[in-house]
Amino acid sequence: MNIRKDPLLDSLLEEVLGGCRPPDLAEKILSAHAEKAHAENSASPGANENGAARPFADSPLVVAPRQVVRSAETLGLERRKALSWPFGAAAMVVAGVLLLWSVQAIRQTPEIRHLAQTPPNTEAVRVPGGDNKPSGDQNNDGAPSPASVGVSSATGRIARETEPDGGVAEHGGENNSEEPGKNSEEPGKGLGDPPPFATPPRSHPPQVAASPPQTQAAPQKDATIIAAIDRQLAAAWKENSITPAPKTNHDAWLRRVFLRVLGRIPSVEEHQRFVSAPPGEIVDALLQDDQYIEQFAQNWTSIWTNVLIGRSGGMEPNTLGSRAGLQQYLRRSFQHNRPFDEMAYDLLSASSGGRSSSNNSSNDSASSSEGDSNGATNFLLISMNERYELITSRAARVFLGRQLQCVKCHDHPFNEWKQHQFWELNAFFRQMHTVVDAKSGMAQLEDRDFIGESRQPEEADVFYDQLNGVRKVAYPVFFSGETIGQSGLIDEVQRRNRLGRFVAESKELPQAVVNRLWAHFLGRGFTTPVDDMGPHKPPSHPALLSLLAEQFAAHDFDFKQLVRWIVLSDAFSRSSEITSGNKNDAPEREKMPLFSRYYLRQMQPEELYDSLYTAAGAARPPGGYQAWEREKIAWLDQFTYNLQTDEGDEITLFDGAAPQALMMMNGDLMRKMTSIEPDVHLGGVIRNTERFEKKVENLYLAALTRAPHRVEMLAAQQLLAAERGNTANTLQDLWWALLNSNEFILDH
């Protein structure tokens, strides 16, 4: 590109004066599009002949290894390219040659080589002409030597992990066929509904969950924790002279708790069942009753899939991973209430089998030897890109609550994150390797020796460029400064396993999960956004965040326990009403949230979809969970667009704008839900023999989880009169209006 001073005006002048007109590219584009579509239809791993996403296990995945599958030769080529392009000017080329020469010289000199083998935070490769700061210089606070780091700081679990074979046999304390992440079904049959759920096998393999964060607190009783939440929020209200909103009524609370916990509103029958039940009993039922365990798992699978890979992740035709495979793993994990630190470990360290994390851990659910059945690998497969940048930033956001994507290119201008931190985290993923199984045609994830960008596996380094053109190296260093040495040989260190341990034992993990869940239930997190935590963004209630994070860890990362604390808190039971006493609690005006009222928000599209099905009592499509998911994804697809950025950014049109309004008014889904056929709720109500007022009440309960007010009943009667007594027409119009009302679509 020619760097012009005024490209905008110059380009226009070139067109007006120079005749440089836009070419007609339509034919090229459309023929390329047609070819691509044809190729995808015939060989796409993600779509069957109907265009629907194909289950992971039976996908004849014919995916050419992408750039992420990098051989040693490729690495060398990339390195040569990478070393040459930044130095356009001759002087810089010379500097690059000097850099190579000096790196080689360092390695060939025993004394200096010894120095280079020390951790990067004490002595990294020095760059001639650069600022000669080691990449890990920010962490130079007395980190242990490579021989001791990672092991000495870890528990006996990690020590066992690093022992050959035997130690890892202990690792699989959860060695049973019902184990999440370990599918006993054969590849290709792994995505059907799981076997009927009996009793959640709640086990805690000490190898994974036993090591709590350093700030381990004693587990407290639920009532004590809930009282502490209430106390801390009340203190903040008092300090800010806020009078909280009054308590919401039971019906509204019931609707709210169903929506937040199960992702849908309650049905009329469920309203009747719980109409006089105390909150604790309702929450227990939603979290523990067999009737709801599968729904709970499906809802949280949907939520965490979106958190991990977005709404469009795994949907691209040539993606290596399978969204359905990831969902299978998550669903089983939530069914069994798998401790969240174990899930984090799984998602970061999973392999399809063979070498790497699974070769020493045949019983490790995270690394099932059943190859493709390990759905957790799909998070990694979907998030892999050229230099493992996407998985790095996603891992930091989701599991550590840190946004590092900006520091990929430069130190963050406004907070404390540094560029080397991104690449040091990135270095943990460099042993990751994808291969396409020739027999099954499926992508598999495994770890292999990483030879480093300098092609020295004992010092397997990652290069990154600073904005000033200085090239620096990075070795694996965890966020908190812990290191694991520089070797890329998997016989010496399995980098992702170590990362999984670091994350599972970090204090950031419980904080990140608590913050995200708090925002899910209360409408705002302790920080906004929830995944941008750190000293630059102090939480609104630091003591409360710490308390919940500590207790979450102390209760073995029991996800349902955390849910229970939050939904039984006082804040969750407050009305959404803005009063003169709480009008200053206004996070929408960039003020610190005080949670003195329940913050209004629109349902998420998945919640709306499930709620419409519940309200309308419509039968789900045959084919079980996968068929249901496919139909829902196809519906969601109309609202979600991937912006094709390196970070997989998406935009959603489910924001109250025209597409959403049109869908709600005239869409196929709404037409189905407002049908008067006997197999949907409205049809049944019209056909029953109850009097008109009871029918109206039934529709209000189905849509809004409350009986109609007097004026609403009067309006319904007037409508009936206007329709000259035609009950069916009247009820259909009323039903359509209820489903299109703000009250229906808002979580209030």
Add this chain to the structure above:
Amino acid sequence: MKAAAKSDNTTFDPAKLVHEHQAGVWRYLRALGCEASLADDITQETFLAVLQKPFDDYQPAASAAYLRRVAHNLFISHQRRSGKVLAVENIEEIAQTWSRWVGEDNGEELLVSLRNCLEQLSDRARLALEMRFKQSSSRASISDALAITEHGAKNLMQRAKKQLRLCIEGKLQ
């Protein structure tokens, strides 16, 4: 159901989308600083990326904005991959100016405005720009033709372009 009786069953037409928006995307990329050949490539990439799944082309302005955003991101990715240094604030400023200058068409109105503004320039300024952009003349040739120094030719063209910007901005108000 009266309200739900009608459904928009209009099928999406990729050809229509491409025909309607290709020139706008291409011009936008050129405005960001792409050479013509690169603009050709990224325009194609943009549509192929967007056409990967059904596109809800419900409003031309919204579609144009979405296409521009995808093109913008692909351009930045391309620059990063090829190791080019990007001054992001400049790119964003150009993008904002483009959005302000170009209405809902593909930039045709803007070109009409520019032609009108060119007519308002002095003969010497217009000649300098024509030599520069029509004949790709060097600054030395322009200075010879106008009997001024090269520095004077540079200043003349800079002033002319500034005048054109003001003129275009004025026509927008």
